[in-house]
């Protein structure tokens with residue numbers, strides 16, 4: 377988990393140095409003060425250099441500054457890892473982990489598992505399949521040690537096959553070889569994804585029973601294969617069309633999670649508010665799976681009050697207090713937050729730290745300051 381974070385010239389933070397609680401951290405501040413930017417910095421470190429709010433990553437660097445710097449101390453059991461990253465508007469130009477220089481930030485993505493609940497999380501239900509694939513592969517990356525090597529082989533096979541297809545006249549023997557590689561690795565990845573989704577389903581049932589018992593949701597792997605078809609069959613069937621189009625239409629890279637409610641695809645049935653609850657439920661369902669492999673997640677929760685009605689928000693906060701994972705949550709003001717805490721026994725019981733941000737300046741708050 378993240379024990380300390382320092383920022384330099386990141387968004388509206390000229391300088392920041394924050395020591396975090398291993399359980400709950402509440403970030404208070406007016407609109408535009410820098411709450412989301414703080415969560416975004418943590419997400420950037422844990423996700424291999426991504427942002428959860430879209431837009432151009434070059435904007436992460438404070439206006440007028442040459443580069444943003446991020447430094448994190450991540451504790452894992454007794455050990456503390458020290459990670460420093462510098463990002464210019466053009467890209468990441470320096471990374472240091474415990475004095476060594478990794479090739480890419482994605483290489484150290486296992487260090488700090490981060491999950492975020494934010495206004496665009498709902499896209500997990502309504503958005504493109506790539507988001508759901510990334511979501512399930514994130515979980516498998518952290519809990520299934522076999523996943524990453526198979527995924528790398530599959531991704532290399534896909535690249536080679538697509539390059540051959542793009543020539544327009546691929547050598548059949550060469551294509552046959554890559555077909556076999558892609559089919560085998562896709563079968564293995566889908567097997568892992570199926571087991572993962574089964575485990576995720578149990579987590580989802582448990583979360584939704586707290587959060588929104590009225591919602592009944594099932595998740596399945598959707599492969600795009602025809603009935604009883606293998607990947608080898610599908611690649612053979614689609615081969616002439618793949619050659620015409622110049623890319624592979626079957627494989628692990630085309631799968632999706634089918635999210636259903638009472639037998640209907642969820643995106644065609646749920647209201648936006650319900651879909652938000654389902655998206656949050658899916659994200660939170662990953663937590664027990666991460667716990668099972670002895671890891672702790674850092675959960676970033678942005679703007680919950682704006683996203684959920686009071687009843688669901690309180691249920692959600694009660695649930696968040698019980699996960700055992702490190703949580704950062706943003707809220708507008710202290711009286712509002714304290715009123716929420718008053719209503720919520722689980723929140724009162726958990727050890728927490730509170731911070732106030734104003735114009736990119738953060739200070740710790742204590743008690744009823």
Ligand SMILES: Nc1ncnc2c1ncn2[C@@H]1O[C@H](COP(=O)(O)OP(=O)(O)OP(=O)(O)O)[C@@H](O)[C@H]1O
Nearest residue numbers: 387388406407408409410411412413435437438439
């Ligand atoms: N590259 C940048 N350089 C300087 N300031 C920036 C940069 N990018 C964003 N900002 C500013 O940083 C401020 C903080 O934005 P942030 O989204 O973190 O606020 P917030 O506290 O989450 O607000 P809200 O409650 O409205 O969501 C905003 O005023 C924004 O205009």
